[in-house]
Each structure stands twice: as C-alpha cells, then as structure tokens.
Amino acid sequence: MLSFSxxxxxxxxxxxxxxxxxxxxxxEVDTPVRLxxxxxxxxxxxxxxxxxxxxxxxxxxxxxxxxxxxxxxxxLCHCFRKGEIGRLHxxxxxxxxxxxxxxxxxxxxxxxxxxxxxxxxACSDFPAVHDQETLDWxxxxxxxxxxxxxxxxxxxxxxxxxxxxxxxxxNDCFEEILVDKVEPHLGWDKPVFLYDYPVELxxxxxxxxxxxxxxxxxxxxxxxxxxxxxxxxxIDAGEQRARFVKEFAKMRRNDRPGEMPEKFLQDLEKMExxxxxxxxxxxxxxxxxxxxxxxxVLPFSWNEL
Amino acid sequence: xxxxxDLRKGLKVQIDNEPYIIIEFDFSKPGKGQALYxxxxxxxxxxxxLTQTYRSNDKFEKPxxxxxxxxxxxxxxxxxxxxxxxxxxxxxxxxxxxxxNINFLVDNMxxxxxxxxxxxxxxxxxxxxxLTVTRADPWVKGDTSGTDTKPITVETGYQLQVPPFVEExxxxxxxxxxxxxxxxxxx
Numbered sequence: 161m162l163s164f165s166x167x168x169x170x171x172x173x174x175x176x177x178x179x180x181x182x183x184x185x186x187x188e189v190d191t192p193v194r195l196x197x198x199x200x201x202x203x204x205x206x207x208x209x210x211x212x213x214x215x216x217x218x219x220x221x222x223x224x225x226x227x228x229x230x231x232x233x234x235x236l237c238h239c240f241r242k243g244e245i246g247r248l249h250x251x252x253x254x255x256x257x258x259x260x261x262x263x264x265x266x267x268x269x270x271x272x273x274x275x276x277x278x279x280x281x282a283c284s285d286f287p288a289v290h291d292q293e294t295l296d297w298x299x300x301x302x303x304x305x306x307x308x309x310x311x312x313x314x315x316x317x318x319x320x321x322x323x324x325x326x327x328x329x330x331n332d333c334f335e336e337i338l339v340d341k342v343e344p345h346l347g348w349d350k351p352v353f354l355y356d357y358p359v360e361l362x363x364x365x366x367x368x369x370x371x372x373x374x375x376x377x378x379x380x381x382x383x384x385x386x387x388x389x390x391x392x393x394x395i396d397a398g399e400q401r402a403r404f405v406k407e408f409a410k411m412r413r414n415d416r417p418g419e420m421p422e423k424f425l426q427d428l429e430k431m432e433x434x435x436x437x438x439x440x441x442x443x444x445x446x447x448x449x450x451x452x453x454x455x456x457v458l459p460f461s462w463n464e465l
Numbered sequence: 466x467x468x469x470x471d472l473r474k475g476l477k478v479q480i481d482n483e484p485y486i487i488i489e490f491d492f493s494k495p496g497k498g499q500a501l502y503x504x505x506x507x508x509x510x511x512x513x514x515l516t517q518t519y520r521s522n523d524k525f526e527k528p529x530x531x532x533x534x535x536x537x538x539x540x541x542x543x544x545x546x547x548x549x550x551x552x553x554x555x556x557x558x559x560x561x562x563x564x565x566n567i568n569f570l571v572d573n574m575x576x577x578x579x580x581x582x583x584x585x586x587x588x589x590x591x592x593x594x595x596l597t598v599t600r601a602d603p604w605v606k607g608d609t610s611g612t613d614t615k616p617i618t619v620e621t622g623y624q625l626q627v628p629p630f631v632e633e634x635x636x637x638x639x640x641x642x643x644x645x646x647x648x649x650x651x652x
Contacts, residue, residue: 203498243470243500243521246492335499336518343495361498379496389496414522 162459166449169286170457173445174236176282177256180275181234186258189235191221200418201363202410205242207251214240217438218257219364220424223393226259226434227427234258236441247453248385248443251462259436264392265365265376268435269353272380272388273306276351279448280304287450297383297447300348309352316342316354326373329358346381353378363403365391380439387444390437397428467525469502477509477528484509484528484581509579510586529582537574545570547578558585568623569594569641590641595650596620597636604629 162170178188193215198206207214215221218235225233239255260267277293284292293304317325321341328334346352355378356368362375376392394400401420408418445457455461467478474490489505502519509528535547535556543560545567558578560567562585569590570576579587596619604615614626619637627646631637636650 201497203494203500244492244494249492249494335495335501338495338498339493339501339503340518357496361496363497386495 162457166457167459169283169449170445170459173279173283173286173448174441176279177236177441179282180278181258184232184271186232186234186260187230189222189225189230189233190237191218191225191235193218193238193240195220197419197421197424199364199421199424200404200407200411202407202414202416207240207242216241217255219436219438220421222257222259222436223431223434224424224427226261226432227430231261232259245462250442250454250458253454254441255438256441257436257438259393259434261432261434263435264433265355265378265390265435268390268437269308269310269355269378269380270306272353272390272437273304273308273351277304277306279444283448286448288448295382295447297450298452300383302348302350302382304351309347309350311346311352311354312356313354313358314356316346320345326358329360334358334361343381343386344384347383347385352381354381355379362391363407364394364400366394382447385443385447386440388437388439390435393431393434393436395428395431395433397425400428401425467527469500469519469521469523469525472502472504472519472525477530478506479526479528480506480515483511484530484586485515488514510581510584531580532577533580534575535578537570537572537576539572540570547576550575556585558588563588565644566590566641568621568644569596569639571596571620592641593638593647594641595636595638596623598627598631598633601627601631601633601635604632 194209194212195215196212198213198216199220201216204216206216217239218237222233222235235257237255238252240252242251244251280289280295281292283289288295288297290296294301295304313325317323317328317337321337323337325334328337346354356374357377359367359373359375362377365375365377368374368376378390379386380388404420411418442454442457446454449457451457472487472490474487476487478485485506485508487504487506491503493503494500500521504517504519506515506517508515534550536550538546538548544557545560545563546555546557548555566588577589578585598617599620600618602615613628615629616624617627617631618624625644625646627637631649638647638650639645640647
C-alpha cells in the first residue's frame with residue numbers, strides 16, 4: 161500500500177502526464193468501462209459485469225470517437241484483465257492510451273521520446289530521476305536523450321536467441337523466446353523500441369508496406385520491462401473483420417464465445433490513418449519511484465482489498 | 466490437479482512422477498500474447514533444480530505427500546530404524562539419505578518424516594536437541610593463551626566448538642539448523 165508521500169507522487173505523476181497531452185493539443189476523454197461487446201483478443205480474458213464486460217482497454221470506444229472526426233485523443237483509465245497477477249501485473253491497472261490522426265507508428269515513437277523526456281523534467285525530484293534526463297533503476301542508469309534505440313523483432317530474435325522470429329511463430333514458441341531470451345536485454349542504456357511484429361501478433365495493426373507478413377507495431381522497453389504497445393492502426397474494416405475471425409477461432413479452442421463488434425467495424429470504415437498507443441502508467445510510475453513491484457505504487461493492490 | 470494459474474512460490478507439484486517444490490515464480494505476458502508462468506523448482510527427492518516455463522492450459526498432478534511423526538529406534542549398520550508413533554509401522558532410512566541429520570539423532574527422538582507415496586524422502590529434526598558431551602579436554606582455569614572456544618564430541622560422534630567451561634558428561638543444547646552450540650542444559 162502507498163505511503164502518503166507516494167500517494168502524492170502518484171498524483172503529481174498523473175497530473176504531469178495530463179499536462180503533456182493537453183499542452184500538445186490532445187483532448188482528454190472518459191469512455192465507458194463497461195461494454196456489451198469487446199474487441200476479440202484470444203490471450204486477454206475479460207471480467208463479466210452482469211451480461212456485459214469490463215473493458216480490457218479503451219481501444220474500442222476511442223477508435224469509434226476518432227471515426228467521428230476527433231483528431232487527437234488521450235485517456236487515463238482503469239482496465240481489467242482476469243488472471244493477470246504478478247510482480248508486473250494486476251487484474252485492475254491504469255492505462256494511458258492516446259491516438260493521433262494522420263500519424264504512423266514512427267511518429268508515435270518520436271512522441272514517446274518527447275513524452276518521457278518532459279515527464280522526467282516535470283518529475284525531476286522523483287527518486288529515479290537524475291539531472292532531469294536519466295533514470296536510475298536496479299543499479300542501472302539509462303539516458304532518455306534522443307535518439308532512442310530501434311531494433312526490429314526479427315533482428316532482435318536473431319541476435320539474442322539465434323532464431324528467426326517468423327520461425328518462432330511457426331513453432332509456437334514466440335512468447336517463450338521473447339520473454340526468456342530477448343526482453344532481458346532490452347533498455348539498459350537507453351529505452352528500446354522493438355518494432356515490426358509478425359502479423360499474427362498485431363491483430364489491430366496495419367501491415368507494413370513492402371513486408372506484408374509484418375505489422376507496423378512497436379513495444380517500448382525500459383530496463384527489460386515492457387511499458388507501451390503502439391501501432392499504425394488497421395483501418396481496413398474488411399481485413400479487420402477477417403483478423404477478428406482468426407481470433408475467434410483461437411478463442412473457441414478455449415471454449416470462449418465471441419461476438420463480432422459490428423458497430424466498431426462500421427465506424428472503422430470512417431476512420432482516417434491514425435496511430436495509437438497504450439502505456440502502463442503503474443509500471444512507469446514504478447520505475448520513476450525506483451520500486452520493484454506494481455503493488456508498491458498502487459493505492460490498493462487487488463489483495464489488499 | 467493444479468492448472469498453471471495455481472502456480473505460486475511454495476506450491477508442490479508432481480512432474481514425471483516426482484515431487485517438486487516451486488522456489489521461484491514469475492507471471493509474464495508479453496505484449497498481447499500468451500500468458501507465461503515461469504518457475505524454478507526443486508526436486509524434493511534429488512534436490513536438483515529445474516527451470517520451466519508453462520502456459521495457462523498446462524496441468525499438474527498433486528504429489529501424494531504426507532508428513533508423519535516417527536520415533537528413532539536404533540541403527541544397524543547403515544540402516545536407521547524409525548517407528549510411526551500412531552500406527553507403529555516401522556521403516557528404515559539409509560545413512561546416505563539422512564546426510565548430516567545423523568549428527569543429531571539419538572534413540573527415542575521424535576522427528577517428522579515426509580513421505581512421497583510409501584517412500585520416505587525427507588526428515589525434519591526438532592530445531593533444538595540436547596546431547597551429552599562424551600569427550601572434552603578439561604578446562605584449565607586462568608588459561609588465557611587459547612581462543613575462547615574448544616572442540617568437543619557429543620554422543621552421536623558429532624564434533625563442534627563450545628565455550629571452554631563445557632565438560633565431559635554435560636548436556637548441551639544444539640541448534641540443528643546450524644549445528645552450533647546454544648547453551649549448557651541443567652538436569
């Protein structure tokens with residue numbers, strides 16, 4: 161549980177995040193957390209709420225707002241994922257999600273750099289922050305100054321695991337290799353963007369021009385910890401439907417029903433090119449406070465209730 | 466049966482017909498991918514460590530483990546005989562399997578023995594045991610030349626360092642976790 165001084169830090173941190181986005185002309189939105197239908201994601205398990213569901217992310221509603229013509233949106237909200245309990249997981253956690261129309265995932269990576277740099281200035285008195293531009297955590301110091309490191313998923317798999325990422329997907333061991341061999345190396349000198357994920361792992365992301373087996377998706381790593389997931393949004397409703405069908409097939413193997421999010425697909429047809437990203441606020445705060453467990457930076461962890 | 470989501474530090478599971486205890490556990494879920502349950506386990510029979518990563522649909526048998534209170538009866542060669550204090554069943558455990566525990570075993574001592582099925586796999590001694598000193602050099606009062614401890618031997622043959630005032634025939638208390646002298650016991 162948080163001490164009063166860390167509760168105050170948490171408040172300051174959230175205000176600093178908000179300030180960055182407001183200053184950069186984003187609109188803050190607060191969409192419903194309880195929904196009749198979710199985006200089908202085979203590996204994420206939602207909680208029931210009567211006949212509806214608690215959101216696992218605000219993506220569905222935010223994209224529907226973008227389809228109505230909102231150019232820049234951000235949201236700080238609670239998301240719920242069943243069974244996710246661990247040092248870096250809580251079944252209820254705070255997500256920061258933001259979208260920028262007209263951008264692709266490269267633009268978002270640049271904005272991530274600016275965002276964390278400004279956050280470190282705004283939170284320069286936090287335990288991990290030094291000289292307003294470096295973060296200390298777990299006896300390592302990383303510099304937030306641009307440019308950050310960008311490494312392709314394929315390149316990282318070959319370098320750290322001696323194996324092709326495509327092959328790993330075929331052999332159904334992508335996650336095991338990523339977690340055991342690749343992630344531990346990422347983000348110890350500078351933050352790292354791992355990018356260009358195989359299309360099987362980017363259900364809502366746009367295919368990469370010239371490499372259609374890949375999607376324009378990235379994950380941001382600091383100190384070996386995954387902090388954010390961003391991509392150029394897939395706005396082709398037909399292809400999105402086909403990808404959802406594939407997710408439903410995976411879900412059926414685990415006896416999970418699924419319902420096609422029809423209103424979402426209708427709205428998707430009106431959406432322009434957009435890039436969006438979700439960032440784990442609790443994880444980032446944990447690093448800024450030099451803490452080692454998510455539960456150390458939450459007002460209440462699930463097992464304190 | 467346990468499923469992967471039941472895994473946690475301290476849980477005992479059965480893998481390839483042997484009991485394991487989980488000594489480290491970490492949940493991870495890269496991106497929007499598979500949940501992974503990463504464990505480090507110790508084989509409760511051999512002591513060997515095993516690092517394994519599981520997925521949510523993996524299942525585990527519960528090992529058939531039971532702890533019984535037993536009394537040490539006697540030793541014969543390399544066989545150490547024990548009796549279950551409630552069922553009066555008798556078993557023996559080899560010297561090799563007992564390891565350092567034999568340093569602290571005396572007749573009639575009650576110990577906890579862990580069984581995996583019918584097989585005794587571990588023995589827990591009381592934390593403190595009282596043993597008689599069978600050999601000690603006499604304490605020369607005023608001797609300031611030596612160190613502040615001296616070596617002695619107790620009834621099990623175990624040797625340890627004790628303060629110089631401990632004499633042959635004394636009973637002393639030993640901490641079985643560290644094998645160290647605690648205090649002299651008055652009877």
